[in-house]
Amino acid sequence: MLSSVIIAKSSPPNSPNGSRPTSPNPMLENRHTAQAKRRKFMRRILMFRQMDFEVAMWQMLYLLVAPQKVYRNFQYSKQTKDQWARDDPAFLVLLSICLGASSVGFAIVLRLGFLQFLKFLLWVVFVDCIGVGLLIATILWFVANRYLRVSVPIRQDVEWGFAFDVHLNAFFPLLIILHVVQLFLYIPLIDGNGFLSTLLGNTLWLIAITYYIYVTFLGYSALPFLKRTVAFLYPPCLIVLCLYVITLIANWNITRNVMFFYEYRVLQY
Template identity: 65%
Template sequence: MLPTTSVNSLDQGNGSLKSREAARHTAGAKRYKYLRRLLHFRHMDFEFALWQMLYLFTSPQKVYRNFHYRKQTKDQWARDDPAFLVLLSIWLCGSSIGFSFVLGLQFVEMVKLLLWVVFIDCVGVGLLLATLMWFISNKYLIKHPSRDYDVEWGYAFDVHLNAFYPLLVILHFIQLFFVHYIIMSESFIGYFVGNTFWLIAIGYYIYVTFLGYSALPFLKNTVILLYPFALLALIYVVSLAMGWNFTKMLCNFYTYRVG
């Protein structure tokens, strides 16, 4: 007789052996499909990605509600369409070019800044933060630690990208219109306006990150992800008292590292 496998033993709910083996088997295939779609722009849903970018500012809860729908329909929390990443890269390039003009950088320096912002500030830092949050959430925030539930690394990286986008627009686009005439001045209003932009941008990052992990029904105590707000507020008050200008420090750092 041919060897058989008990259907009941493989299909015992969400944590069944079959589902776990299927997840392991398809993880690489899903990753390969995602990377392959980067080469096929016609297959990307840029309209939906633009919708997500808009609602990350106005109602980020709706964006994470869509992640729930993806889990129900495609059995994964992470994005399977790289359109959002492509549009974010375009935003990075455009805003970095704008920052280069504000700083008066030459063409070669502008290219260096562009490469640094894309591959270090966004991708490099993003990989580190996503990995850190993936480890922390799986290690300490799972309600009932088991193999049945885990935070996908791809989802952790998506949460970073979601949180990074508003920060990018605030600091690398909106702020540019105030740099020369207000922020770079030596007056109190200069570093007040600049540091307030930083407060709003980083606050957005913390809040959108919190929403991303609180949207996962198998995580607990996600409110601790809001605790950095207290430290952020303290640094903001101290910076105003000490006269620190974070935007001026960033501009000096950009100029130094591409010089």
């Protein structure tokens, strides 16, 4: 009788044989956690009073002068909030404002009407920034998790939200170089058929894309469970440099052709 009572007390609830209940699927738990993070982010995207615009502006400034410091902030976020991705949409809101302001400049240079300006703005935000960003972030997220992750006792994965944040971080300096600096130089210096115009315009593209690659590399190299992250730095930079030399030899002005493409897609679609 005593032994049966001891067995009954030692057996967990809903376990008639005294066996331990099966633990939930860890992949399912991670998926639910990611979904909860996305819902929290989307709920806050219209709550401007809860956004920390001061930190977002600080990040934008340092992305231009010392991007390493920005990713230290991401490491602090991992330690305090247990996630690498941003939980505050303030950076995305400020980036959208910058895209809108720079689009006004393009509308002036290209002499676009109001409806054409709105169409151009939608293209820049939802195609050039978000659409291309979704593609790049997904590819790099897959490559990092599949080929660059270090085998550790506790499995750690690259968060897709962090991969998209890395794209946004890298996109901001590119935006400043190509949509602000280049725009001021376009009419007086770049919009010409000569080699110097091609050299200046293409060099700005080289700087912008190389800086995008560098900030992207810094983002993934900040993750302690990834190895060989230089694969995101040297091969892309080599390809971009080769294309840069080819465009100079062919005297193909990237900026002028991009402007023609912008004007064409706004007027035609």
